[in-house]
Amino acid sequence: MSLPGAPDASREAPARPSAHQLGHPSAHPPASASVVRAWCLYDWANSAYILSVATAVLPAWFATGIVGPQGYALLGLRMSATTLWGLTVGLSALAVFLLAPVLGAAADLSGRSGTFLRVFCLAGAAAAVALGFRGPGDVLSVMLLFAAAQAAFNCANVFYDSYLLRVAGPEDADRVSGRGYAYGYVGGGLHFLLALGLMTLHERLGLTQGQAARLAIASAGVWWALFALPAFRALRDVPARATGGPADWLRQGLTEALETARSFTRGGPAATFLLAYLLYNDGIQTTIGMATIYGKEELGLPTSVLMLTLLLIQAVAFAGAIGFARLAGRIGTRRAILLSLLVWTGVAVSAYEISGAIQFAALGGVVGLVLGGSQALSRSYYARLVPGGATARHFGYFSVVTKFSAIGGPLVFAVLRQLTGSSRPAILAVACFFLAGMVLLARVREPGPGR
Template structure:
């Protein structure tokens, strides 16, 4: 592959982050928690709607937990990772678009569509993450992974800014009210996601050959391969220790992403202020994620992750003492500095640990661990809030995940891994 083709493939791959981040920002972190609490689950107590949202998020994660390793193994066997990416993306796009027609008070259909869209989103990440080994070498993992997250923050932030403008001034867009603007925002996410997914399918070559197995052979082979995965990983100490560390600390990251707006609502902060804080995260996150990739190349990938986890631990403690909206903005700004860095460098660090030819299978396990953690995190926050009535205690409970995950990460040495150069 020529240098120009290689750069085009890397950019095409990274632009998918630009595409799917619209769902992560406008839907998962932004409008869905607010709209669910105030429109679809209106009339229920705050604790009830928080628990409903937590259960829905946990259910989506549980499904991904069960499917991700198998689908990753099949993707490796069949060399049809792009097909898996297309099908998963299609499921999410359709489910997100369908939120447009869900009426007020219909919390169960809304939650069901959110669960389906989330399942597609996370399964798509299995195939997408594993394609990084097809677009660059190990020496470029940090840079390319950070580019993806950086574009994700920028793209997600731009569409979120448009969606916020629609909700603040619906009449300028020919919309009846804020509720209509939010519903149209969900539809815009579906269109955006579908449109900007095209480059990854056009420009990324996953190296299929004439001897590529059929889908049924790949399924049988994937199932057989998966039987040996647990045993093999248990024999690869650096991989399983990293996965345990990642399981813990990414739980904290995902929980804060999913529940931060709900947390702010429970403290009585206004919807506009909360969405503004989310926008702040997005636009700070773009240069910060790219900056973390630069830092990792010139310093050390694992040390850069440590830095991000330390900041997250401080943020969580800070959250317990929040009183004013300006403090929530400070929290959002600091999250923006480290969120993309922790995510992108975890992906690139793991890519160094895996054996050749096993990217889909191992990234299936990687995403499974992240989703298994996300089963516990939202439930932990939701149940703690329901039992104590205190959103402050629920957010503080996340602190232990960053501490434990960071400690386990100190036990990993990439130089000893099977995938090391």
Template structure:
């Protein structure tokens, strides 16, 4: 999508403006998710309905992808709207998807299980992306233009998203809690009450708060690299074929690397493993600043594949061990909210610095700040103490 946005949807705009609009689009989408996530999590906790909400966001995301077939030359506003809807669906759905981790894995296995989940995601995404790359590069053989092939590829994501959600909906169990039947409005009111209740007692979990703040900073840098790297590469003149091939490289390196980091975490601990990934990201930022050629982009993509899944999986696992048991999904809503806060500021700063300075290189250099602050704050997190704080919580959800 970033290359299609730059080449087709933003046709008529200069490359720097297209890059900035892409960054602003991601920030706006993340703002909506920020507002929704904690409330949705609270409602799901109160009503015992994680799977229902996950199903809704899956359908929403699949439809948004199918509609991307209609994006034509110069339709950057329509493209931005569909990207926003798809991002809201993906991020909103992940609130409930991530919350299943505590249902299906004991604490001592969550580093590995979380890593397996991300690694399979790389395999699935890699297979589909490989098919897309072959289709787009051989579009004339299939009797279509490159633009049409790209539109079909984007739409196929919606089909893929829907089909591979079916096994989860059919087979993954959800822990049920005793609830009374209530209207949607009543569940919403309860959701707001639970969020207010959580905010009033969140100071009981100081280690969790410290981790969330650290996560906010370093995840800001990670999200910005994920969202902006391709369109940044396009802006500095790297060809579309190289960009898509490098993304494919990221997917297939990500599969074994994520599993590897899951095993490393079991041996040396989650915190040390997370530090390894974050220091690697600092190296990535420096490569991005000096990037000139396709080879540089391949190196950057390879390093991203090496640490991206590991950093995300280990962060999710650490958080799951410090979550109070009776507010699982709600706190994962706050986890998603923290990530979305990062998704708002990072791409916005990248876009704004690039637009004001006339150079997106300075935009990527600004990410050093987020990683350095995140690493410093992570040093101060005491994970065993955070686990004890979560286990000491025995206060049930308020259903009134």
């Protein structure tokens, strides 16, 4: 992707860059179809982990198979599985907050975004595989391994996302970003379908329920590493911008990360967008994160309906990511995101009224339609807002905002649920996050194409 002073793609000859040139921000977009496909395939790879491990299988297995109803004594207190899980998620978020911007800047200085991607991807995949070898009572090791896998997943995404403008170029970023998310929904959904089949048929396969869950978790780590190989080959390192070794890059990376943070405090389109994204992505993450418990607790739906709805969301999100990328090409990226947020607001309002499985599944289909579009377009829009194009250090902050945009919404949801005794007012309140994000996003003006 481009840095300040990089050549204007519209004035470049249409020569296709080599894989090595692709790693440099000044490479001529677009890249070859094989490189674009390799970049998109990384979304296919890591989505198996985030869906099957972090979202669906491991939380349930942690509660029933690792911790159990008796809880676990930690720091002199007996804590429930839910409390321990929350602490683990918080620990990983803190690690991302501290590491992502500095590592992103260090990758820019060293020219080794590809190496950083490989290291953190393989570390996360190894942690996921190791989780599959844990059993009842292995509470601390599971917490540490999952925190490591989550932190590695998010840090790897910093370097992966930073290649977007290098792979696609500004004018094609929406389409390629949407295609990447579409690959992710298919890959993640396919692995989850296999994992669901494994756990459903575990008795016929001669496995206990715990063995099936552990195999599903470990296989996601293998899937992640295996399908990341094309990206490892295509996304190359470039000559360093700074001298010295890793310690020097990290030290200078901290300086650049702090300077980037100061630049955001001075305002500008990228800073305004990050604030808008913080709000509306909080609404998205709350809706997704609370959907299962809302369906289970408020609507009394069976687990089978919830799992099938999750698969439906994955399937529809594939089409949604592609469709919204095309829509952005017609009406502009910002307007397409605003339209998706309007639909998200309607989802929150409609969720207040629904009462049965069919309505829940139908609403899940609508969620799938806008989920991929809002996320993919947010990534490509931000990449273009940073002058010269977002680099790894900028995506370090994007990753931080993504992680911390899942705090306010769940907190509001929990407080309203406790005060009212019902999840319906809580889900309705989530609409406020979408509306506030829309107001701020409407004030953003993007320089250049894709406005």
